[in-house]
Amino acid sequence: MKGRVYVKTYGCQMNVRDTSAILGVLKQEGYEMTDNIDEADVIIINTCAVREKAEQKVLSELGRLKMFKQRCANVVVGIGGCMAQEAGRTIAERFPHVDVVFGTHSLHRLPELIEKASSGEKAVDVSTDYTPGERFSAKRLRVSSGLKEYVTVMEGCDNFCAYCIVPHVRGREVSRPPEDILEEVKELVSRGTKEITLVGQNVNSYGLKEGWGVDFPHLLDMVAATPGLQRLRFITSHPRDFTEQLARRFVTLDVLCEHLHLPVQAGSTRILKAMNRGYTRDEYLRKVEMVKKLPVTVALSTDIIVGFPGETEKDFQDTLSLLEEVQFDFIFSFAYSPRPGTPAARLHNQVPLKVRLERLAQVQALQKEITLKKNRDLENRVVDVLVEGTSRRDRHELTGRTRCNRVVNFPGPSEVMGREVKVHITQAHANSLRGEIVETAQEGRNHD
Ligand code: SAH
Ligand code: SF4
Numbered sequence: 001m002k003g004r005v006y007v008k009t010y011g012c013q014m015n016v017r018d019t020s021a022i023l024g025v026l027k028q029e030g031y032e033m034t035d036n037i038d039e040a041d042v043i044i045i046n047t048c049a050v051r052e053k054a055e056q057k058v059l060s061e062l063g064r065l066k067m068f069k070q071r072c073a074n075v076v077v078g079i080g081g082c083m084a085q086e087a088g089r090t091i092a093e094r095f096p097h098v099d100v101v102f103g104t105h106s107l108h109r110l111p112e113l114i115e116k117a118s119s120g121e122k123a124v125d126v127s128t129d130y131t132p133g134e135r136f137s138a139k140r141l142r143v144s145s146g147l148k149e150y151v152t153v154m155e156g157c158d159n160f161c162a163y164c165i166v167p168h169v170r171g172r173e174v175s176r177p178p179e180d181i182l183e184e185v186k187e188l189v190s191r192g193t194k195e196i197t198l199v200g201q202n203v204n205s206y207g208l209k210e211g212w213g214v215d216f217p218h219l220l221d222m223v224a225a226t227p228g229l230q231r232l233r234f235i236t237s238h239p240r241d242f243t244e245q246l247a248r249r250f251v252t253l254d255v256l257c258e259h260l261h262l263p264v265q266a267g268s269t270r271i272l273k274a275m276n277r278g279y280t281r282d283e284y285l286r287k288v289e290m291v292k293k294l295p296v297t298v299a300l301s302t303d304i305i306v307g308f309p310g311e312t313e314k315d316f317q318d319t320l321s322l323l324e325e326v327q328f329d330f331i332f333s334f335a336y337s338p339r340p341g342t343p344a345a346r347l348h349n350q351v352p353l354k355v356r357l358e359r360l361a362q363v364q365a366l367q368k369e370i371t372l373k374k375n376r377d378l379e380n381r382v383v384d385v386l387v388e389g390t391s392r393r394d395r396h397e398l399t400g401r402t403r404c405n406r407v408v409n410f411p412g413p414s415e416v417m418g419r420e421v422k423v424h425i426t427q428a429h430a431n432s433l434r435g436e437i438v439e440t441a442q443e444g445r446n447h448d
């Protein structure tokens, strides 16, 4: 064994997937992973730069690691992910106790970089010059396969929303060849994975530049045909590129779970334009209508940003009314955070933090009611739950998710772990459901 590696992850699903790839690359080189930082020989922080808060957490983590490093001088401290990609050299200079800085394109070089750092040299690689073959070579590795796994289908973003740092750090959209994706999915399913989520910053753009003749709906068809796969999901879809053709897959593909995450960001067309989102409020609502008209019920979720520069009270009310109108099953909401280098950060009409936070609280209060109401609609229904483990609150309870991605807790025998069971929902809460296993399996599929 070369040493023990501890990784702490911040950020989105892309980073969660990258962390398992980091561990996969290092395992191949003879490292072992550990959940205990005190026994680590290599400590890696996989960072996120999407909002200031995410960066602040990493900066304070780096402060703590300085003391750690004073106690254990031989530990190699590495920083990767989006903050590293964006400001790698500055981080390396500002934090002398950081030994390795690697970007989102250079995971495959990590073993070399750690070797270099072990011999006392600082190792920095934030290059974006790697071929897709090189950068994706690491991204098909993982340390072990679980019940649910993420599979990266594309990386980067060409959309340049005015507030967003992602295109600046992850670079332009690059898709993975379909055969690589299919091979990874097949391998996972053969090792026991039941649920696959295809991830990319903007999955709808899959393959469009590459000219392989396989677009995202076709990729879904191909992945869905994998024998043994039980559940398939995808994130994230850009509303502008969300097509009827893709929506129809919820009807035609049995394994595709009935949940669509379609980030709207704001309810005012004026603000959507300033954000460079590429659709109006009405266009977004038409896409939602298209999904609601499908012969299956598809749960809808979204992302909301409040307090984008220039957002007036009237604009904000448009966001509230959109939430009322659509009745999302759940949302993720954020106060706008200026990101240096993005066009929105340079605007002069920034909304005061106090107002941004007040608006955020209002959005969250409204959605809490809607989510609870939506959850209550499931009371007395029987839903399919993929059993993932024991509940966080009570070890004697099992927990899992419905096809529409809601958490369900229920008493049950540990033998059903990893299987899909029918659960009768007895009680709805704001963030989860409670239920009881139904003995007799029901026919057909429940569109929960
Ligand atoms: N590619 C995905 C989302 C990437 S970031 C998409 O386009 O949908 C995830 C979410 O973070 C975004 O949907 C947005 O709601 C939020 N976000 C991004 N930049 C932000 C910023 N500067 N301030 C606040 N929230 C932000
Ligand atoms: Fe950011 Fe917009 Fe790209 Fe999403 S689509 S990653 S919000 S620039």
Ligand code: F3S
Pocket: 010, 011, 012, 013, 014, 015, 047, 048, 049, 050, 081, 082, 165, 166, 169, 170
């Ligand atoms: Fe954060 Fe990078 Fe994801 S900035 S949200 S980890 S793409």
